[in-house]
Amino acid sequence: MKKINIHSFLSLAIVISIFAASSVFAQDDSSSKSKGGSFYSLFGLGFPTDNNTARELGLGIPGVSLDNSQSNSLYNPALWGKNVLTTTSSGFLFSKFNSSDNNTANENSSLQANYLQLTLPIYREKFGISASLYPVTRSNYQFTNTTNTIVTPEDDTINYRTETTGSGGVNKLEIGFGWTINKNFAFGYAPSLAFVSQKTINNAFFDRIDYGNTTISNKITGSSFSHRFGALLSFQNIISSDDRITIGSSFILPVEISVDEKIVSTKQVNGRDREVTLNEQSGLGAKLPAEWTGGVTYYPSNLFNISLEGKLQTWSEAESSINSNTQSLELSDRTKLGLGAEYHPYKTNSTSFLSNFRYSGGVSFDSGHLSFQGDDINTLWFSAGLGIISPFSNSTIDISAQYGLRGTTSNNLVREKIWALNLSVNLTELMFFRPKLN
Amino acid sequence: MTRRNKGLTSLYTALFALILIFNGCENPGSVGDDFTNSPVVTFDTLEVKNTSVLNFEDGYSGNFPFMAMGKYNDQIFGDIDATTFVRPIRNPNIPDSLEIEGNNFSMKLEVGLDSAQTYGDTLGTASFSVYEITSLWRGTSHRVNDELDYNEANLIGQFQVGSEKNILIDLADSWKDKYASYLNNEEDNADSLYQYEFHGLAIVPTGSSGKIDFPNASETRFLILNEDQTDTASVPLNNWAYSINRSNVPQTEGAFPLHTTMESAMRIVFPTEELKQKHSSSNIIKSELIFYSAEENLQNSLPVNHYRPNINLLGLNQRTVDDDVFEYQLTDPDFIAPIIEDSAYFKAPVNTFVNNALYGEEEQNEMIVGIGSSSGILRSTLIFNSEAPSHKKPKLIITYIVNEEN
16 A cells, blocks of 8 residues: 555645535535625526636636546546546635625625546546536525615614525536547547526515514425537647647537425414425426537647637526526526646656646636626636646646636626636545556 | 655645635625615505404403592593492401400501592592492402492491592491401301401492592501500401493494403404415515504593593404403413504504414414403503594504515
8 A cells, every 4th residue: 555645645634624614515505615606696597617627727728628548527528538547536616706886896705616526447548437526507696785774654764684695506416438439539428417406595684673584595406317428539740749639529418407496484383483485386497508618739749738628508598487586687608718728847857846736827708698788797717727746646736726807897787806716636546546457 | 855845835835825815705795786686675554354342341350459449421431430349358467555355446448549540530529438248249250340239328438539649438336346246256167257248348439520549459458446546457458349330332433442341342353364365475574463543532532631541552362262351351462562652553563473374273363452451440442443444444564575676
């Protein structure tokens, strides 16, 4: 057995502490440290989540064409057939949102566990399987209404304030395979169970003790099956003798989810506090859009690669009959384009400290899935990444920092300045042994 | 530690610090409230459409802190004739210093009146005669409409009440001698004989007195005076009560009288069906029953210097069939409707009842609105009923929250 070194220990400590802090994949704020996220996650099924590793986020790309046989990738099932090692990975996202409209500003922060994935190379670099749990959309907001004043029928004046918090979203539990058919082509397929678990809590606080405080919760649940396909083309010796190019693509079929909506509140009934159902509806329709992702990555040498990738989601066809918050904003097709480059000095024989890492940088533009009177709620991201490679195994810790500008203050919309710190931990050989079959 | 390891350790440390910094920033606000469905507090008023008057003529009126005595012709609540009944204990503590033997003493009745309350003409004088009661009675079970017999042929005492609050009444020797025979009886059955044969005194209003006073039971007592009338012994009350004879009660259109004696109360049918139809899905935060008093009628019916003890709250009880008067008058009400200061209405929070009706197993929808009291002070009010003008009818106000779309 290999001796566990200090870095492996610290890596595990970080993973455990963050899992403990964020209650991995918790569906509501009561069990999560997440406080507030994007204002725009208030609408519809939540804000679409990009489940990238920190490495991919550092590049500003989905990662559909980023061929790497030693670490996980969620975006392209075809890549799972190229894995060499048993790998488990998870990603975490720390975000800070500075939001403003024409009148006021506020600040939210959130801590979220992004995904959990396990890949097993059944036949090394030929056929691999993956099991994963990851969010597709995420509602994560905390919103305070300004103080309101009402006059009662008896001419009493009462002040009150309301607070709305949202949590949950759509998640997928996915099991799939990747198959490397030949050295130029790989294919993958991943069916998944997409399930909605979204909760909105409205609190009202009054300045009169006889009104008390009240809480009402809106719970949405439902599930359906989803299907994802991926393909990867690889070519070598394009321009020089040691270069290569990979072209990747994935496609997700649209999903219709039948959801149940339940509105509950706690009332004192027959002398006891009891959760009562105020309204309940079944068979409401929610839709997830079709998604196509494609891109190309060019590797001039084993020290450098550059990627250009894009994504299209047909949100305009994903109107749902739930969550009336969407009424003021319209769903629109989302396009995301990213360009990034990566440098791998750790593959050199340099003894310099700075040569121990992997560096990346990128920029991406996301048109967003919401619009208001023709204004898309778009986001421009700038990103940079750092990869820490274990000197004793192929495990890695990737860290990326992103700065994003989302939305606009025209039409009194909300502009958000976002700082995001992503961390993904990719454990190989530390805890999993290579299958003897190989 | 190698140079590389030192660098990595620094990175991990920085990472932990960033986690703490990012996770600690939070200042949620109202950014974007033009685009959200703002929860709005809304009101709905449901009329109480079914009311009726209930007359409980046998309300309790014995052994309360106060008694009532006098006459008053109230333009709203009728002609009231209140007679007080008192009976001394048989074996008072008489000090030897009084040197009482046989019937060598005299007796007086000391009546201490409530200093704050007079019902009627506050400047008038009321006259009373005192007679011996000849029928059996008991304070704890005495009802306001119980009529006790008393011997009007033998006047035991008489007195007038003006503005004074403490009155001493000389009692006739004939009655004193009768009391002395029980006082001095040392037989085993003395208490039993006293209980069944000696019934105390009735204080009967006479003439056309224009007010009702309220003797305080704790300040009313009999006095035994020695032969020289230089020393006294106090004889507390054993039983006390009063009866009311109310007549010529005028009807007020659209309103029902309520009395602390429960001679009149109001029955309402809670608008449960309408409530269920309109608010089964509402997030109700407050439910209140409102009752308006006919304040103008009450004020205009009182001549100058006349006073009517006011009330500060109504009591609401769910309808019961067992010992209903006891339940409505003497037990704590299910809901209390305090008067709203400077306003002519009473407001009862009934959220628990509404919750039980909407989400529980509450099937009872009748309530009794009254001002039942065990103080003994006569208080009355006039409450508008379902026949009153719309803005004065009893009503249920539901306060709830809706999400208002922008």
